[in-house]
Structure formats: C-alpha cells, structure tokens
Amino acid sequence: MSGGRTMPVLPVEAYTSQAWFDREQARIFSRTWAFAGLAEDVAEPGGYVAVQAGLNNIFIVMGRDRRLRAFHNVCRHRGTQLLRAVGKAQKAITCPYHDWTYDLEGRLIAVPNRETEFPDLDAACLGLKPAAVDRWRGMLWVHPDSNAGSIMDWFGEVEPLLGPHRVDELVEYAEAGTSTDIAANWKIVVENYIDGYHLAHLHAGTLAMYDHSRIESGFVGPHFAFWEPAAVDYRKGIERNAALPLIDHVSRDRIGAWVPMLFPGIGLAADEGSWSVYHVTPLAPALTRVVTRTKVANASGWAFTWQAVRSAGYWASRIRGKFAGDAAGDPLASGDFMAEDVYACEQQQKSLRSPYFEHGPSSRRGEAGVRRHQALVREWVEGGA
Numbered sequence: 001m002s003g004g005r006t007m008p009v010l011p012v013e014a015y016t017s018q019a020w021f022d023r024e025q026a027r028i029f030s031r032t033w034a035f036a037g038l039a040e041d042v043a044e045p046g047g048y049v050a051v052q053a054g055l056n057n058i059f060i061v062m063g064r065d066r067r068l069r070a071f072h073n074v075c076r077h078r079g080t081q082l083l084r085a086v087g088k089a090q091k092a093i094t095c096p097y098h099d100w101t102y103d104l105e106g107r108l109i110a111v112p113n114r115e116t117e118f119p120d121l122d123a124a125c126l127g128l129k130p131a132a133v134d135r136w137r138g139m140l141w142v143h144p145d146s147n148a149g150s151i152m153d154w155f156g157e158v159e160p161l162l163g164p165h166r167v168d169e170l171v172e173y174a175e176a177g178t179s180t181d182i183a184a185n186w187k188i189v190v191e192n193y194i195d196g197y198h199l200a201h202l203h204a205g206t207l208a209m210y211d212h213s214r215i216e217s218g219f220v221g222p223h224f225a226f227w228e229p230a231a232v233d234y235r236k237g238i239e240r241n242a243a244l245p246l247i248d249h250v251s252r253d254r255i256g257a258w259v260p261m262l263f264p265g266i267g268l269a270a271d272e273g274s275w276s277v278y279h280v281t282p283l284a285p286a287l288t289r290v291v292t293r294t295k296v297a298n299a300s301g302w303a304f305t306w307q308a309v310r311s312a313g314y315w316a317s318r319i320r321g322k323f324a325g326d327a328a329g330d331p332l333a334s335g336d337f338m339a340e341d342v343y344a345c346e347q348q349q350k351s352l353r354s355p356y357f358e359h360g361p362s363s364r365r366g367e368a369g370v371r372r373h374q375a376l377v378r379e380w381v382e383g384g385a
C-alpha cells in the first residue's frame with residue numbers, strides 16, 4: 001500500500017450496501033438543494049413539476065400571482081402523492097385518493113362529505129407542508145426544509161467558476177432530453193465525472209478536441225469546479241470546427257469546457273455551443289439514473305444544418321472509438337464518450353463483488369477530486385456536515 005494521501009477513503013460497502021444507500025438518502029439527498037428542472041418547466045400559473053429529493057417528494061407550482069411555491073407532495077389525509085411529473089394549468093390540486101383539494105397556495109379548500117365525515121375538521125391545520133424553492137442560473141431548485149435559507153449560501157462560492165452561459169437565453173435542443181439507467185452506484189458515476197485522469201485515456205478518441213494537460217479544477221466548498229481549454233487546432237478554426245452555432249456571449253478568448261459537479265450529483269457541462277445539465281439520481285445501491293437536458297443558441301434550423309455541414313470534416317477526422325469494432329454493439333467502439341463512461345462505471349461496479357477486489361492507489365492530481373468527493377460523502381453520512 002502507498003501513502004494514506006493517495007488511497008481512496010470509502011470502503012467497498014459504501015458502493016454496494018443498502019445501509020449506506022439509506023444513510024445517503026437521509027443525510028445527503030434529503031438535506032441539500034435538489035435540481036428540479038429548467039425554469040421554463042413551470043412558466044405559467046398552475047404549471048407544476050414534481051421531483052424526488054432524497055426521501056421527500058416535492059412539487060413546485062406557480063401561483064396566480066406568478067410566484068413559485070414548493071410543497072411536500074403528500075396529501076395531508078393519508079399521504080397519497082398529489083401531482084405526478086410535469087404538468088400545466090391546474091387551478092387546484094386534488095388528491096386522486098379521496099379528492100381532498102388544495103389551492104395553489106397549499107391551503108386545504110375541499111373535503112368531500114366534510115360535514116358528515118369530519119364534523120370537527122380544522123382545515124387551517126391541514127395545509128400542505130412547504131418546502132423551499134428557488135431559481136438559479138435558469139434552473140429550478142428545491143430543498144425539503146422550508147427554512148433552508150438562500151440558495152446563494154449554498155452555490156454562491158462556486159458560481160464565478162461556472163462559466164458565462166446565460167441559460168435563460170438558450171433553447172432546449174431536444175424537448176425531453178435523455179435518460180440513462182447505469183448499473184453502478186451513484187458515487188462511481190460522480191467519481192467518473194470528476195476524474196480528470198481518465199479523459200486522455202478512456203476518451204482518447206472522443207474528447208481529443210480538449211487539452212487535458214491544462215485542466216483547472218478543484219473543490220469549492222462541497223462543489224467541484226472544472227475547466228479545460230480546447231485544443232489549439234480546434235480553437236484556431238472554431239468558426240468552422242464547432243458542431244453547433246456558437247453561443248454569442250461565450251468569449252472566443254476562453255474556448256473550452258466548463259464541467260462542474262455540484263453536490264450531490266448535479267453535473268453541468270458547457271462549451272462554446274451548448275449547455276447541459278447531467279442530473280444523477282441514485283435508485284438503488286447499484287443503479288443510478290442520469291437525466292441530461294441540453295440547451296443551445298437560439299438560432300434557426302438553417303444555422304444548425306449549415307454548422308453541422310461545415311464542421312463535419314473536422315469531426316470525421318477526430319472522433320473514433322477506443323477500440324476498432326462494432327460501433328453499434330460495443331461501447332468501446334462507439335465513438336460516444338458517454339457510452340465509454342457508462343461502460344467504465346458498470347465494469348467497476350461488477351468488480352466490487354469479487355472477494356479479490358481491493359481499491360488501488362489513486363493518482364495524486366488527476367484523482368484528487370475523487371478522493372475529496374469520497375471524503376465529503378463520508379462527512380455527510382457521518383452526520384457532521
């Protein structure tokens with residue numbers, strides 16, 4: 001074994017056991033700001049979105065006063081979930097079980113057969129339990145505790161390192177985004193995201209347009225910041241090489257990729273042509289859902305087509321799989337860096353089951369963020385954070 005500084009800090013059980021998973025749900029995901037969607041998901045009075053934040057299901061709804069409010073998504077009668085997924089134009093919120101109905105401010109306003117069934121009911125005590133909600137950088141966020149305070153107390157320190165993208169001005173590239181279930185613990189997915197050491201190797205054929213020798217990264221409080229410049233040849237021909245129309249407010253002097261990971265498990269990825277959120281949700285000790293949503297410049301369809309045509313030569317000459325082979329059937333031959341990452345994560349998770357598995361040494365610089373994340377998780381799970 002090498003020195004303690006470069007050994008991983010979590011035991012194998014942290015990635016495999018239900019007990020660890022349950023503690024993380026209670027102590028991390030139920031006590032932090034959770035990503036709930038893009039600002040435009042709840043744009044009109046009566047519009048709503050529901051999200052799981054650790055042990056809590058929470059919905060955000062816009063009132064007739066156009067204010068956003070968040071409530072625990074639980075009927076005060078028997079606890080049935082009130083709202084599902086995303087929706088529009090509710091005038092009131094009615095529980096499907098017994099039709100108890102709440103207004104958009106969370107007050108209980110109707111109980112069927114109230115006089116006969118609940119002669120003593122005090123509706124004023126049975127309003128929906130509030131949660132905290134905020135908009136930040138074009139995104140919606142909720143916190144289970146309505147007294148969570150300002151979201152800037154949580155994100156303020158890392159914000160200057162997140163890049164110049166004005167998310168509200170960009171438009172969504174594909175309405176629904178993508179959703180991928182990965183057969184690995186959520187921490188393996190996050191560790192892969194913040195591991196700078198693998199970029200030049202696993203992604204040698206898929207992320208070669210960046211200069212991985214000039215990464216600027218590190219933790220700011222609980223959040224990981226990351227920027228790396230584009231490779232010289234890509235940057236010099238950026239007008240022609242960019243796959244998407246350039247975002248006008250991203251400076252040509254700082255062409256590169258901002259890829260922070262906000263705690264716990266909300267990755268952002270942004271460059272000169274796009275902005276994405278990479279939302280990691282733990283489903284089980286060895287199962288993680290990643291939902292991505294991507295926004296791009298508000299340009300015409302023609303502009304997208306023209307940019308794809310003129311950049312095609314650059315990308316055709318650069319992108320290749322890690323291995324030669326069946327691009328459709330083998331993630332390592334796919335030429336898709338996300339598929340390469342999913343493959344690596346799932347392979348690690350499988351190996352954890354072997355009685356012969358032990359964590360090897362961790363690289364001093366490239367995996368420093370991985371160790372810091374592991375230490376953070378341990379601090380939160382042990383209850384100190």
Ligand SMILES: [Fe+2]
Pocket residue numbers: 192193198199202203337341
């Ligand atoms: Fe990767």
